[in-house]
Amino acid sequence: MLNKSGPQKSAAQIQQQQQQRFATAERGRSQQELSGGGGGGGDVVEGSKGLKKGPWTAVEDQILMEYVRKHGEGNWNAVQRNSGLNRCGKSCRLRWANHLRPNLKKGAFSHDEERLILELHAKYGNKWARMASQLPGRTDNEIKNYWNTRVKRRQRQGLPLYPMTLNNRNNPIPIPDPYPQPQIQNPFQSTNNCTTPTFSFQIQSPIQAHHMHSLSPLHHLSLSLLPTPSQQPSHHLFLLLLHLPPSRPHPRAPVRYKRYLPADLNPSLPPLPSSRTQFEYSESFLSSTGSVYSVKSELPSSQVSQTQSEVTIDTKVSSTAAAAAVSASSPTAVMGCWRTYYKKLSDNEQVKSSSEVENFVSFASLEAKPIQDDHISSLPEDLSKLFSFIPSTEPISDWYSDSGELSNGHSSGLTDACLDFDMQQHMAALFPVTATAEHGKASSSWDNLPGIC
């Protein structure tokens, strides 16, 4: 049971499953035929217009394929009128797109595909169609199903959805052993339940993702707040993940994804302001440095609350994918760090020491009082410092594994005095994220945070 997940499934299993599904469809057809073709057998039902619902039969598939062969794709509502197929246009389109169109790749995702899905999801969030456009032969539905399964599994196992860092184009993460053994036991897991809520959220997908194509390497932020169990010394761990800018659509991607026009094809975008200060642009996404972004939170995989807030970020951070962990004694203290740091920046005070940088914490998505209330419109330009000492690459062992493993070792540049980065990484891997089914809980968890304003 436990090894039934996609990558572990053998080709034979897949074939068997497909055969079983075909048999299921055949059963449905038989039931329908027995009932006079009017549906009603099993989950085959009729809609309000007498259109058939439920599993498609081989005969229906044949009719649809024949229709598309003659008339091409599109105009799906005409299928029912012209072919006698008793299905609505939406159903026909879905059936064609997901099952009948040529060049569909069936079977389990390869490791490369899985890695790509992770990377794409980190970039785009739940943009399944967009992800599918970069996975030839795969459908959005497939990817969505895969991801949702992964979310459930990782949640149940108490693992974060993403590895601690994501890909760095210049330093590609080596494909790890897909089935690594867990390295460390959660010291808290076996002894007590974690009573302090755990949070994870992402700031992602700027208001106009296409801006990011041309303007900034800073595309994606992922921030995880990982309080330790209450029994442990008060200590909170924050993780800030930066990801690379989105790649342009796959050149061979279907052209139908017109919603994802790259920036250079969209002349309606506002020009870059060149002389106004960042504060004049507190509502916008550009600053005098040309690199302020209004980052609208999006919730990949629906993993956290529905709250949305915006944080604008000004940074010359390098495109190196990076992760930082920042510790503080409590969420309140973390916010205090942030405010202090931000004030220094507002006062044009140089933040020089690494410890100050390390105490920087970014955060967003607080439903009750979003940080935007403070009009935080920038992060420091020398935020790059923050990322400069973060390992640009490290072995990631949980790209594929869902078995409770942790990230392997890495070369952190963090000073020991400030952070035990290794330890925190392991801790981060040990604590669960708030996941899809926990929308409400996630937001309420944030509500429990003391002193965040």
Added chain:
DNA sequence: AACTAAGCCAACCGCGACGTC
């Protein structure tokens, strides 16, 4: 053998974008 949990997958639904008239 029965029950349960987990995983996989197909399909439906609602909504919004887009094009046309």
Added chain:
DNA sequence: AGACGTCGCGGTTGGCTTAGT
């Protein structure tokens, strides 16, 4: 400009299987 139809996307549901108890 607005109504209407079409299409695409993302969320969700439910059926089915396997594996463990």
